[in-house]
Each structure stands twice: as structure tokens, then as C-alpha cells.
Amino acid sequence: MTTLALTGSPLWYASRTGGTLALILLTVTVVLGIASGGRTAPRRIGRFEVGLLHRNLSLLTLVFLAVHVVTTVLDPFVHLSWAVTVVPLSASYRPLWLGLGTVALDLLLAVLVTSGLRRRLGVRRWKAVHWLAYAAWPLAVFHSAGTGTDTRLSLQLWLYAACLVSLVGAVWWRVAKAGRGRVIGRLVAALGATTVPVVLAMFLATGPLQPGWAQRAATTVILHGGGR
Structure with missing residues (x-):
């Protein structure tokens, strides 16, 4: 086994980064997007500046997402076709977990395309598709x-925790500032935001953090010495 295969x-x-x-x-x-929407819009910063920052961050996200996708397909460790990037569950290696990433990519691409056609679609249709980003x-x-083969690393787990805390905090802050009305929508948003970290914690405890996860997650035999 070569050093390259080990490290x-x-x-x-590049793919992981x-x-x-x-x-x-x-x-x-x-x-x-959650914190600056509705009645929670900031007062010291104009909506135009917030919208511009939101758009630029979205585009930067897609840039690094493109780097992730391209380098993953080009990596010879697992032979993936380009179809995997747009067709969910078409991969022979960890199809479910790669499929989730494919669906997320498809949703973000739908948001990108409809944003370019916003004037033709109308505000309501555009907003309906824009919710797919969430x-x-x-x-x-x-x-x-x-x-991710680095899920068991402490730094990666802290990263997940920070992302979860940030999003749940933003949702609950938005719900608290929403005022009266739309009680059902507020309850659904709060419940959904709270459910995600609970489900993720249970998944990590019973899946990626357990020995043998690489073998259980993959459905094909990987050469060059098992999972990384």
C-alpha cells in the first residue's frame, strides 16, 4: 500500500476542503436569510446591502460546492461518474449518503436558475423555489x-455543532421576533429546527461514530486498502 493511499x-x-x-x-x-427576513430585518443596514451580501455568499457557496463535486468525481479512489452529481442514488459507493448531497445540489441549482428568471416567474413562484435552499x-x-471520512474527528464534530447552534438560534430568534399570527408556521419552524440536531446526534451515535461504519455505509468493495 502506498503512502498516497494511506494519507x-x-x-x-481538495474535495473535503x-x-x-x-x-x-x-x-x-x-x-x-432567516435572521434578516420578515419583521426581523436589520435597521442599521439597508435591505439592499443585506440582499447583496446574501447573494454573494450564495454564489461563493456554489463555487466551493463546484470544487467539492469536481474533485470528488476526479478522485480515483472511488470511481464515480458525472451522472452522480445530478442523479440521486446512482452511485455504487455509499449511494444513500452521496445521494443526499446530490439532492442538496439539485435544490441549490434550482434556486440559482430560478433566481436568474425571477422577473419572469414572479415573486411568489420564486419565493416558493427559494425555500428549497432551507x-x-x-x-x-x-x-x-x-x-465524510473525517466525521469522527473532534474538529469536524465541533463544526457540525456550531452550524446546528447557529441555525437553530436563528430560527428561534426569528420565531420570537415574528409577533402574533401564523402560529402554526412558527411552531412547525421551531419544531423542525429542534428536530434536526436531535436526529443528527442519534445518527452520529449509532452510525459514523461506531466502528465499521465505512464498511456498513459502502456497498462496493474498495481496492487499495479499505476506507480512508
Whole structure:
């Protein structure tokens, strides 16, 4: 077994770095969108500046996401086709967890395309699709936890915790500032935000943090000496 196989190729490191940065930026983007929406819009900063920052962060997220996807496909450790990037559950290696990442990518691409067609679609249709970005976030988190070979590292776990605390805090702050009305919507948002960290903690405890997760998560035999 070569040293490269043990330590990972440059493409593997680029893939993990790109994926981690994309998750961080996606979290910041979603938190900003939640915290600055509705009646919770900041008073000292104009909506235009907030919207511009939100858009730039979204584009930067897609840049690092593209780096993550391209380097993952090009990495010879696992032979993945380009179809995996757009067709969920089409991978032979960890299909479920890679599939979650594919669905998240598809949702973000839908948001990107419809943002370019915002004037033609109308505000209501555009907002309906734009909400998909919020659904992409938990999918990305579970994709990272289930597929990432560094999930068991303390630094990575602290990263997940920080992302979860930030998003749950933003949702609860938005709910608290929402005022009266739309009680059902507020309860659903608060319950959903609270459920994600609980489910993720249970998943980590019974899955990636347990011995043999690499073998259980994968459905194909990987050459060059098992999972990284």
C-alpha cells in the first residue's frame, strides 16, 4: 500500500476542503436569510446591502460546492461518474449518503436558475423555489456526516455543532421576533429546527461514530486498502 493511499490524494483533500467550506458558507447564507427576513430585518443596514451580501455568499457557496463535486468525481479512489452529481442514488459507493448531497445540489441549482428568471416567474413562484435552499441545508449536513471520512474527528464534530447552534438560534430568534399570527408556521419552524440536531446526534451515535461504519455505509468493495 502506498503512502498516497494511506494519507489521501491531493484531490481527496481538495474535495473535503471544498465540501467543508461549502457547508460553512451554506450555513452562514441560510442563517443570514432567516435572521434578516420578515419583521426581523436589520435597521442599521439597508435591505439592499443585506440582499447583496446574501447573494454573494450564495454564489461563493456554489463555487466551493463546484470544487467539492469536481474533485470528488476526479478522485480515483472511488470511481464515480458525472451522472452522480445530478442523479440521486446512482452511485455504487455509499449511494444513500452521496445521494443526499446530490439532492442538496439539485435544490441549490434550482434556486440559482430560478433566481436568474425571477422577473419572469414572479415573486411568489420564486419565493416558493427559494425555500428549497432551507431544505438543502439538513441534506448537506447529513451528507457530510454520512460520507465524510473525517466525521469522527473532534474538529469536524465541533463544526457540525456550531452550524446546528447557529441555525437553530436563528430560527428561534426569528420565531420570537415574528409577533402574533401564523402560529402554526412558527411552531412547525421551531419544531423542525429542534428536530434536526436531535436526529443528527442519534445518527452520529449509532452510525459514523461506531466502528465499521465505512464498511456498513459502502456497498462496493474498495481496492487499495479499505476506507480512508
